[in-house]
Amino acid sequence: MRLTGKTAIITGGANGIGLAACQRFAEEGANVVMADFDELAGKQSEADFARKGLKATFIQVDVAERNSVKQLVDQTLERYGRIDILINNAGITKDATLVKMDPLDFQRVLDVNLTGVFNCTQAVVPHMLANGYGKIINTSSVSGIYGNFGQTNYAAAKAAIVGMTKTWAKEFGRKGIHVNAVAPGFTATAMVDKMPEKVLDQMKNSTSLQRLGQPRDIANVYLFLASEESDYVHGHVLHVDGGIMM
Numbered sequence: 001m002r003l004t005g006k007t008a009i010i011t012g013g014a015n016g017i018g019l020a021a022c023q024r025f026a027e028e029g030a031n032v033v034m035a036d037f038d039e040l041a042g043k044q045s046e047a048d049f050a051r052k053g054l055k056a057t058f059i060q061v062d063v064a065e066r067n068s069v070k071q072l073v074d075q076t077l078e079r080y081g082r083i084d085i086l087i088n089n090a091g092i093t094k095d096a097t098l099v100k101m102d103p104l105d106f107q108r109v110l111d112v113n114l115t116g117v118f119n120c121t122q123a124v125v126p127h128m129l130a131n132g133y134g135k136i137i138n139t140s141s142v143s144g145i146y147g148n149f150g151q152t153n154y155a156a157a158k159a160a161i162v163g164m165t166k167t168w169a170k171e172f173g174r175k176g177i178h179v180n181a182v183a184p185g186f187t188a189t190a191m192v193d194k195m196p197e198k199v200l201d202q203m204k205n206s207t208s209l210q211r212l213g214q215p216r217d218i219a220n221v222y223l224f225l226a227s228e229e230s231d232y233v234h235g236h237v238l239h240v241d242g243g244i245m246m
C-alpha cells in the first residue's frame with residue numbers, strides 16, 4: 001500500500017484516465033475524491049468501486065468555476081481533514097483548425113484545461129502549505145509539447161501547463177510541495193474515441209510501441225509521482241506516450 005492515509009483529489013475522476021487513477025489510488029490505500037462535472041458517471045463509478053470493496057467519494061465540480069472548486073476543497077477537508085495529493089487531470093477538447101475555430105471554443109478549452117488547473121491548485125495549496133507537504137500532478141499532453149493539427153486551443157492550454165508546473169516547482173519546492181506534470185500520448189478514452197479510425201491508425205503508427213496508451217498506463221505514472229518513490233522528482237514533465245514521433 002503506497003498511499004495509506006493520504007487524501008487525493010483527482011479531477012476528471014469519473015471517466016477515462018482519471019477513473020483509472022481513482023482505482024489505482026484506492027487500491028493503494030488512499031482516500032480518493034473523484035472530482036468531476038459528470039454526476040451520472042461519478043455516482044455510477046462510486047457505486048462500482050463500493051461493489052469491488054474500494055472506496056472513493058464522488059464530489060461534483062466544475063473546475064472552471066472558482067466557487068465550485070472552493071466547495072470541492074471544503075467538502076474534502078470536512079470529510080478527510082487534509083489534502084495530500086492533487087491530480088489536475090480534468091480536460092476537454094473542442095478541435096478545429098485555426099481558421100474554423102469558434103472563439104468561444106478557444107476560450108472554453110482554456111477555461112477548463114488551464115484556468116481549471118490554476119483554480120484547483122490555488123484552492124488546495126494553502127492547505128498543503130499548512131501541512132508542509134503535498135504532491136501536485138498536472139496533466140499536459142503530447143499536443144502541448146509538439147503541437148497537433150486542429151488543436152490550437154488544446155495545445156495552447158497543455159503547453160501553458162508545462163510553464164505553470166515549472167513555476168510552481170520553484171515556488172513550492174522548499175515548502176515540501178512536489179510539483180510535476182505528465183504528458184500522455186494518445187490514450188484509449190472517450191477523448192480519442194471521437195477521432196476517425198484513419199486518424200487513430202496514424203496515431204498508432206507514429207508511436208514506437210504501435211499501440212494507444214491504456215488509461216492504466218497513465219494512472220500508474222500518476223501513482224508513481226504521488227508516492228514517496230518519486231520524492232526527488234520535481235518540476236519534471238514525464239512523457240508517457242509509447243515513444244511517439246509526431
Ligand code: NAI
Pocket residue numbers: 011012013014015016017018035036037038061062063064088089090091092112116139140141142183184185186187188189190191192
Ligand atoms: P475523458 O474525456 O475520458 O475524461 C475527462 C474527464 O474530465 C471527464 O470525466 C469529464 O467529465 C471531466 N471534465 C470535463 N470538464 C470538466 C470540468 N469543467 N470540471 C470537472 N471535470 C470535467 O478524457 P481522458 O482521455 O481521460 O483525459 C484525461 C486528461 O488527460 C485530460 O486532461 C486530457 O487532456 C489528458 N490527455 C488525454 C489524452 C488522450 O489521448 N486521451 C492525451 C493527452 C492528454
